[in-house]
Amino acid sequence: MTLTAVMSAPPVTVAPDVPLSEAARLMAEADVGCLPVVAADGSLLGVVTDRDLTVRWLASGADPSAEVAAVMSAPAVTVRADHTVDHAYRLFRRTGVRRLPVVRGGRPVGMLSVDDLLIDALRRFADLLGPVSGSILHDDTEQGFRSPGPRTVDTNGPESPVVGDVMSRALVAVGADASFQEVTDLLQHWRTGSVPVLSGDGRVVGVVSEADLLRAQDERAAEDPARLTARRLMTAPAVTVHPDTAPSDAARLIVDRGLRRLPVIDTEDRLVGSVHRGDLLAAAGRHATDLADRVRFALLAAVHPDAFSQLSVRADDGLVVLDGRLPRGIGADEVAHLIRSVPGVREVDVTARPSGPAEVHGDS
Structure with missing residues (x-):
């Protein structure tokens, strides 16, 4: 299968002399994490990512009138449109990049991310993860997403793998009153794209991502940054699972919602860990x-x-x-x-x- 079957096309591009604030706006509006930087003739010069903008610009307090050329990565690692998915997968592994411009004749025709391939893998192997158990019980009402309740376990049946078996127990989170700068510093320190937001009693009330920071950059410039807290930045309510959720259900939730990671909560909505796409794939392999x-x-x-x-x-x-x-x-x-x-x-x-x-x- 060629890359045209899985890449995002056409790509949203930006010129090197565009202000960083405009690039951030384009990225947020298009809901993408990477913009190819192109010359006047359409040829690829480099890429600018959400990580470049949050770490090299927002976190450092750089001038918002600075141009894309100041933070872009160049030259970009690319893959040709006529290459296979396998070639791209090995290129991701060899270079460590998370996004690849797909080029034809030196011009970008699409974008491919390692997350695209993980989502594809989860979808392909969903049946091996097991049937839907019903542990994902959510309701998209006016109040938003309700966290899934714990599933009922048949103690007389065979033991089945659950999210708690594979989740990470490292509790990286911020309080609801954390400042814009504190959230940015935490994302940079832990090299993660999102972090749960906790209320004063430890309940998960939302999630702040790099995309949320980029969407808020105009608001940050217009008012006292100290007032722009995690409570105002976060996407709420958070999409969460319980430790005894079936991996198959968590995988389908990640695929359906286009997420990378899910906070794992207990019956009182308190954070107990997190589960990543890769954790679920590993679980499927171990428990097949x-x-x-x-x-x-x-x-x-x-x-x-x-x-x-x-x-x-x-x-x-x-x-x-x-x-x-x-x-x-x-x-x-x-x-x-x-x-x-x-x-x-x-x-x-x-x-x-x-x-x-x-x-x-x-x-x-």
């Missing part, structure tokens, strides 16, 4: 009852699923047979080593044939 499914998730962690569209995985009594055609640039020994790390694998037989010479990463 079928050995072949566990192997597929291990492969997913290394290479995007599209790379294995020409492979078949069979497992019988600890023996895993991998047949078909290997993705380009990946050898049989590398795949066998990965599969042997999966619990329950006793022996590996890789009969898959190589696809050919390795692809050249990067673009000219």
